[in-house]
């Protein structure tokens with residue numbers, strides 16, 4: 589089954605150091621295809637392996653996005669940059685990331701790219717005539733970073749538009765829910781279950797009030813850390829945690845717990 593337009597494929601749903609090291613959950617990031625274009629968001633360790641396993645055409649990736657300079661988000665960027673080339677003599681791929689990460693990237697990889705776009709909260713970048721991205725604020729220690737809202741116009745039917753947000757890694761700060769208010773789909777990195785708080789990250793109980801404010805049509809939870817389901821935890825509590833979020837926020841938002849290699853067709857998430 590080919591990678592369809594306006595589709596998401598989760599090449600990973602694990603977050604943090606322990607899941608990177610164990611690959612108990614994959615950490616390959618998220619593939620997102622729209623209007624015939626393909627983007628790879630946060631290709632952490634194993635991204636190239638999982639991309640190939642899902643038989644996604646690596647040459648079709650146009651944008652490589654790294655939301656911040658942490659291993660679970662950037663580890664496979666060099667191989668992804670190389671992999672989008674049929675031949676190294678012709679530049680390919682556009683990297684979108686923080687100044688902090690861009691400066692760490694060796695000139696060999698930089699020179700392979702068509703363009704490098706520094707991104708930050710509050711900045712809008714037009715990717716095509718039908719797609720722009722807005723950088724959103726994250727609070728993630730002293731690491732530069734951004735979340736994203738994609739603003740999409742369907743190239744085949746311009747009357748159809750939607751917005752999809754990616755929170756990246758962040759604490760829940762004042763105003764977080766408002767930033768994602770009225771978007772259609774929110775993909776949220778929630779590293780910890782219940783009220784198990786973690787510096788620089790969100791846990792379920794912190795996230796629920798923000799989700800009540802944002803009220804997207806669909807919210808997809810991902811980037812599970814080491815307390816959600818590994819063998820050394822108290823068992824797999826993901827579905828129980830997702831049910832709890834769903835019951836807490838009511839029926840206006842559909843809550844989905846992502847799983848590795850999950851494929852989601854965006855029109856179905858929009859109810860259209």
Ligand SMILES: [Zn+2]
Pocket residue numbers: 603604658660661757811
């Ligand atoms: Zn992370």
Ligand SMILES: [Zn+2]
Pocket residue numbers: 656658728757
């Ligand atoms: Zn991080």
